[in-house]
Amino acid sequence: MKVATGKVVGGKVVLEGVSLEEGTxxxxxxxxxxxxxxLTPEQEAELLLSIAEADRGETVSAEEVLAKLVHRRG
Structure with a gap:
């Protein structure tokens, strides 16, 4: 996975400093x-990494998250 930034120019996304293969x-x-x-660039990168993890099935159930939060509160 690559993280890139760019701008829309003439209705198309033009990336800065990154080239991708046709059809990517x-x-x-x-x-x-x-x-x-x-988002800061760092937050955007973290979000994209998290999306990739979710796409790979690397997730935590809501029950696990809630249990951890309850445990932290004591």
Whole structure:
């Protein structure tokens, strides 16, 4: 998996400093005009890594997460 940034130019996404093979599947995260999603480059990279983990089935159930939260509260 590669993480890249770019801009839309002429209706197409133009990546900065990365070239991909023709036909490569990509996921694009775009900022909304209302600013509802604001991520630093580091947060965006972490999000993309987490998405990749989920795609591979590397997930934790809601029950496990809730149990850990309850345990932390003591």
């Amino acid at each position: 599947s990509v996921t694009v995260l775009a900022k909304d005009d209302d600013g509802s999603l604001e």
